[in-house]
Amino acid sequence: MTRSILLASLFGAMLAVPAVAQTSVPFTLDWRFEGPAAPYFLAVDNGHFAAEGMEVEISPGQGSLDAIPKVATGAYPIGFSDMASLIKFLDQNPDAPVTGVMMMYDVPAFAIVGRRSLGVETPADLEGRTLGAPPPDGAWAQFPVFAEAQGLDVSTITIEPVGFPTREPMLAAGEVDAVTGFSFTSSLSTMRLGVPEDDIVVMLMADYGVELYGNVIIVNTDWAEANPELVTGFLRAVAMGVRDAAADPAAGVAAIAARNPALDSDLEVARLNMALRDNILTPWVMEHGIGNIDAERFATSLEQIAMSYTFTNPVDASRYFTDAYLPTDGSLMMQ
Numbered sequence: 001m002t003r004s005i006l007l008a009s010l011f012g013a014m015l016a017v018p019a020v021a022q023t024s025v026p027f028t029l030d031w032r033f034e035g036p037a038a039p040y041f042l043a044v045d046n047g048h049f050a051a052e053g054m055e056v057e058i059s060p061g062q063g064s065l066d067a068i069p070k071v072a073t074g075a076y077p078i079g080f081s082d083m084a085s086l087i088k089f090l091d092q093n094p095d096a097p098v099t100g101v102m103m104m105y106d107v108p109a110f111a112i113v114g115r116r117s118l119g120v121e122t123p124a125d126l127e128g129r130t131l132g133a134p135p136p137d138g139a140w141a142q143f144p145v146f147a148e149a150q151g152l153d154v155s156t157i158t159i160e161p162v163g164f165p166t167r168e169p170m171l172a173a174g175e176v177d178a179v180t181g182f183s184f185t186s187s188l189s190t191m192r193l194g195v196p197e198d199d200i201v202v203m204l205m206a207d208y209g210v211e212l213y214g215n216v217i218i219v220n221t222d223w224a225e226a227n228p229e230l231v232t233g234f235l236r237a238v239a240m241g242v243r244d245a246a247a248d249p250a251a252g253v254a255a256i257a258a259r260n261p262a263l264d265s266d267l268e269v270a271r272l273n274m275a276l277r278d279n280i281l282t283p284w285v286m287e288h289g290i291g292n293i294d295a296e297r298f299a300t301s302l303e304q305i306a307m308s309y310t311f312t313n314p315v316d317a318s319r320y321f322t323d324a325y326l327p328t329d330g331s332l333m334m335q
Contacts, residue, residue: 035272038252052233105214114178144308149209
């Protein structure tokens with residue numbers, strides 16, 4: 001057989017092999033394309049999702065209260081939201097086909113971000129001052145737990161409803177004395193507006209008695225039951241994306257910048273590093289792996305939610321989170 005005939009035969013054999021079909025899996029974030037979203041974009045760019053047989057398209061969100069209904073209605077099979085907001089949503093919509101499947105923020109990013117120059121350095125300083133809070137904000141939703149844990153007289157605090165786009169500008173302009181928000185979002189965005197770093201105070205709610213969990217990957221349960229291997233593959237790919245982001249945060253932000261050229265890459269690298277350090281790769285996660293929860297702590301978090309929220313249905317921890325789809329091949333270990 002001549003070389004040309006051999007090559008033609010090989011080429012024909014390659015064409016005869018069917019291409020592996022990739023399942024389209026839309027994924028909605030709870031917020032904009034910022035540094036902490038790097039693991040998902042790296043899972044796309046580094047082929048982790050593709051290796052699991054899926055093509056993932058990532059969409060931005062407008063808060064947890066935006067992301068949860070998108071998944072519950074089936075508009076998106078998978079999303080990202082605040083766990084406490086999910087719990088309240090399920091209490092109010094007990095038949096909604098949505099649940100948490102992978103805890104991403106072992107420590108929530110919920111925070112009060114204030115300014116020293118405006119007299120805010122401790123939780124007690126909020127009394128008699130103005131707090132800016134976007135109504136759909138996950139951190140604002142947990143403020144009553146924070147206030148209860150700190151013994152604050154909320155009646156003395158002026159609550160100013162603000163929009164997400166105006167939250168940090170209002171803080172920078174001194175129109176409010178503090179805001180609720182994610183630690184790595186509100187602090188760095190306020191600095192970007194020219195407020196000196198040493199004027200900014202970040203009170204991470206987890207440091208002030210709040211035992212809640214943070215953001216979790218959620219799924220439409222009808223879709224998950226029909227596609228369990230895809231769910232597990234998605235979670236495995238995300239875990240690999242987290243490792244990639246921790247190994248090279250700049251590359252993670254570059255993956256986001258490729259979709260948003262106007263991104264301030266230096267700022268987003270700092271934001272990603274804050275999230276990795278404070279919220280994602282916590283000591284508990286480094287010991288037990290990413291994605292699961294501690295049952296005892298979760299029970300405590302449900303009790304804390306009940307301090308300021310009246311459940312209308314029986315509290316059922318298994319309804320809000322399941323570890324059934326987490327991979328068991330060791331891929332969740334971060335070291």
